[in-house]
Amino acid sequence: MKKNIILAGVGGQGILSIAAVIDLAALHSGLEIRQAEVHGMSQRGGAVESHLRIADREIHSDLIARGTADLVISVEPLEALRQSPWLAPSGRLVTAMEPVVNMEGYPRIEAVRRSLLETGAPILIDAQQLAEECGSRRASNMVVLGAAAPFIGIPPERLEAGISELFERKGADIAEMNTRAFRKGLEASQQQAASPEGPPTNAMT
Amino acid sequence: MERQLLLGAEAAALGAIDAGISGVYAYPGTPSTEITEFIQHSPAARNRGVRAAWSTNEKTAYEEALGMSYAGKRVLVCMKHVGLNVAADAFINSALTGVGGGLVLAVADDPSMHSSQNEQDSRVYGKFAMIPVIEPSNQQELYDGVRHAFQLSESLSLPVMVRLTTRLAHSRAGVVPKEPEPERTLPAADALPSAERFVLMPVNARRQYARLIGLQRDIEQLAECSWLNRMVEGTASTGVLAFGIAYNYVMEVREAFDMDFPVLKTGQYPLPLGAAQQLFNQCDSVLVAEEGYPVIEELLRGFFGNGQVLGRLDGTLARTGELNTDIIARALGLEPAPAAPVPEIVVPRPPELCRGCGHRDLYLALNTVMAGHPHDHVFSDIGCYTLGALAPFSAIHTCVDMGASVTMAIGAAEAGLRPAVAVIGDSTFTHSGMTGLLDAVNRRSSVTIIITDNDTTAMTGGQNSAATGSRLEAICLGLGVDPLHLRTIVPLKPRLQENIAVISEEIAYEGVSVILARRECVERAAKRNRNT
Numbered sequence: 001m002k003k004n005i006i007l008a009g010v011g012g013q014g015i016l017s018i019a020a021v022i023d024l025a026a027l028h029s030g031l032e033i034r035q036a037e038v039h040g041m042s043q044r045g046g047a048v049e050s051h052l053r054i055a056d057r058e059i060h061s062d063l064i065a066r067g068t069a070d071l072v073i074s075v076e077p078l079e080a081l082r083q084s085p086w087l088a089p090s091g092r093l094v095t096a097m098e099p100v101v102n103m104e105g106y107p108r109i110e111a112v113r114r115s116l117l118e119t120g121a122p123i124l125i126d127a128q129q130l131a132e133e134c135g136s137r138r139a140s141n142m143v144v145l146g147a148a149a150p151f152i153g154i155p156p157e158r159l160e161a162g163i164s165e166l167f168e169r170k171g172a173d174i175a176e177m178n179t180r181a182f183r184k185g186l187e188a189s190q191q192q193a194a195s196p197e198g199p200p201t202n203a204m205t
Numbered sequence: 206m207e208r209q210l211l212l213g214a215e216a217a218a219l220g221a222i223d224a225g226i227s228g229v230y231a232y233p234g235t236p237s238t239e240i241t242e243f244i245q246h247s248p249a250a251r252n253r254g255v256r257a258a259w260s261t262n263e264k265t266a267y268e269e270a271l272g273m274s275y276a277g278k279r280v281l282v283c284m285k286h287v288g289l290n291v292a293a294d295a296f297i298n299s300a301l302t303g304v305g306g307g308l309v310l311a312v313a314d315d316p317s318m319h320s321s322q323n324e325q326d327s328r329v330y331g332k333f334a335m336i337p338v339i340e341p342s343n344q345q346e347l348y349d350g351v352r353h354a355f356q357l358s359e360s361l362s363l364p365v366m367v368r369l370t371t372r373l374a375h376s377r378a379g380v381v382p383k384e385p386e387p388e389r390t391l392p393a394a395d396a397l398p399s400a401e402r403f404v405l406m407p408v409n410a411r412r413q414y415a416r417l418i419g420l421q422r423d424i425e426q427l428a429e430c431s432w433l434n435r436m437v438e439g440t441a442s443t444g445v446l447a448f449g450i451a452y453n454y455v456m457e458v459r460e461a462f463d464m465d466f467p468v469l470k471t472g473q474y475p476l477p478l479g480a481a482q483q484l485f486n487q488c489d490s491v492l493v494a495e496e497g498y499p500v501i502e503e504l505l506r507g508f509f510g511n512g513q514v515l516g517r518l519d520g521t522l523a524r525t526g527e528l529n530t531d532i533i534a535r536a537l538g539l540e541p542a543p544a545a546p547v548p549e550i551v552v553p554r555p556p557e558l559c560r561g562c563g564h565r566d567l568y569l570a571l572n573t574v575m576a577g578h579p580h581d582h583v584f585s586d587i588g589c590y591t592l593g594a595l596a597p598f599s600a601i602h603t604c605v606d607m608g609a610s611v612t613m614a615i616g617a618a619e620a621g622l623r624p625a626v627a628v629i630g631d632s633t634f635t636h637s638g639m640t641g642l643l644d645a646v647n648r649r650s651s652v653t654i655i656i657t658d659n660d661t662t663a664m665t666g667g668q669n670s671a672a673t674g675s676r677l678e679a680i681c682l683g684l685g686v687d688p689l690h691l692r693t694i695v696p697l698k699p700r701l702q703e704n705i706a707v708i709s710e711e712i713a714y715e716g717v718s719v720i721l722a723r724r725e726c727v728e729r730a731a732k733r734n735r736n737t
Contacts, residue, residue, distance in 0.1 A: 010554065023377060027210050036376040037212070038319070039235055039666075044592065046556035061457035062376040062450070065530040067544035068461075082551045085544045102557060104596070107550040115548045 146185025220351030608637025
């Protein structure tokens with residue numbers, strides 16, 4: 001087993017929490033882990049990404065080569081597109097569809113969606129909306145993680161255990177809320193994957 | 206012991222804690238900051254009373270560490286590559302004095318300049334100081350390597366540098382710690398280092414320099430038999446000599462392309478020439494894979510001639526930037542899998558000043574004032590406020606090194622540039638701005654220094670700043686700033702007109718004026734609210 005995962009988003013959106021949950025689940029599964037992070041200046045509202053590799057054997061490089069990622073997990077649609085060159089031909093892309101518009105020239109969201117649909121069979125999630133239904137928009141990163149869960153190569157229960165472990169210091173209710181968000185994302189993803197039409201096309205219009 | 210998931214920076218920190226350090230001294234700087242932060246938050250270190258505070262700058266940090274080492278205890282000092290320029294005076298001389306307790310300098314280089322002004326390679330400084338340098342290739346080696354560095358430091362009585370680069374410092378992997386060592390005890394009074402070693406007057410310095418030169422053969426021998434070296438056998442005619450994290454990319458290529466080239470990995474400098482000689486004997490050509498400058502490549506060209514050595518100097522590898530798997534593959538004549546380009550509609554998303562940040566309101570006021578002057582250039586410094594160089598503010602026009610805003614403004618003012626305005630943060634002001642302000646006062650320069658006091662070292666994640674608030678005022682007055690021209694403003698939208706008036710008045714003054722633009726960092730305020 002070997003998975004190359006790219007996590008993408010905008011600084012401050014919580015992609016390192018997604019990474020931390022996968023890391024914990026992989027650690028407890030006895031897997032090897034390499035996870036490269038972006039720190040410092042780039043975190044101030046800029047584009048951020050994290051390369052995460054898990055395997056049941058030795059991993060050499062901390063960085064994933066272009067065209068070899070099994071999975072791109074993004075919490076922002078344009079950032080998903082920015083990382084799309086890393087996807088392997090058989091790779092999957094999972095992204096939240098709410099744009100973060102903090103710069104000039106953000107393209108029209110319909111164009112972003114069209115472009116995302118060309119990356120194979122993407123899972124497109126209205127993560128903030130689903131997170132709000134669970135109690136807080138801040139849990140939208142866990143919705144996205146849930147939506148990506150079927151492609152990570154680690155059983156969802158282990159990922160849920162990782163969520164509990166990561167959030168327990170913030171209180172049981174926060175941990176539960178994030179777990180609910182994860183399940184909501186997983187459910188939406190499974191429905192979308194099973195749907196013959198693929199991602200709903202009217203979600204953002 | 207249990208496997209832990211650690212950033213490279215954290216693995217270095219844990220290695221130092223388990224080596225029994227009594228202190229860590231550092232100034233924050235990406236990608237080195239997390240080393241000290243880990244020690245500050247470590248219950249084991251706290252229980253043992255390990256001193257772990259931020260120093261005012263890298264030079265004071267290095268000298269504090271040297272003092273702790275002088276007193277017989279193990280000590281870690283951390284900084285980023287450009288910080289070593291600030292500490293260089295103490296660092297180079299410490300190779301002459303030698304150390305008492307083990308002294309390890311962990312320095313994190315930033316090839317590709319993810320968060321830095323240059324790409325300089327700290328191994329050059331190690332060579333310059335003539336001390337051993339180790340460069341581990343992964344997090345486990347880094348943990349073990351830091352512990353090894355303390356032993357090495359004590360056995361040679363020299364400081365030892367551990368070099369990290371961005372991807373090692375900021376990548377997480379499993380690390381299995383080993384049994385920790387106890388802290389050292391203070392030696393008897395007569396066991397402290399002698400004045401002959403530590404007083405670098407010429408008579409002593411010449412002797413100590415001869416000692417350092419005399420140690421070089423031992424240092425080379427130690428590198429030759431270092432456990433950080435590894436030979437990966439292969440039969441291809443092109444071999445690879447790989448250093449530090451470059452080894453990982455090389456091995457990734459070897460596996461992904463199912464190649465059989467021999468690889469010599471080394472992680473201790475000076476270069477183990479004997480091991481390199483074997484690889485060169487076996488191969489027609491050797492690719493030198495090192496992050497940063499072509500430090501080793503240059504050396505090897507002297508030994509083996511130009512024809513056999515491939516790397517950054519002959520263009521096989523790009524001269525700049527960090528390495529990765531694709532770059533190594535291409536250097537070996539392999540074609541990575543084709544990848545789609547980034548779709549054209551994707552536009553850049555640069556970093557920006559936070560929403561609600563006080564620097565935004567300062568720049569709004571400053572831009573309005575400067576717009577009324579034909580020379581509207583502003584000297585700036587290094588910190589969050591440097592982001593004011595980008596749209597929509599485009600408010601600042603220089604950022605060279607810590608403290609340079611103040612002193613460059615002095616030089617420009619003496620050239621006749623009016624107004625000469627500098628913008629500098631609270632932490633950067635104490636790091637390297639205070640001495641420049643003293644120059645300005647002594648010379649009665651016509652400069653306006655705006656100190657953006659947000660109560661923290663914000664850019665690196667909110668470490669304590671050496672002086673903020675009323676202490677900054679006291680420092681400025683103590684340095685001789687006229688109290689009538691030491692003004693305080695609060696950069697908030699409702700106060701825009703008021704702030705424009707204050708800045709205009711001080712810029713008009715032909716002399717030294719200081720404006721303290723004081724408002725807490727929004728990130729820091731949010732964190733404080735979460736914790737209360």
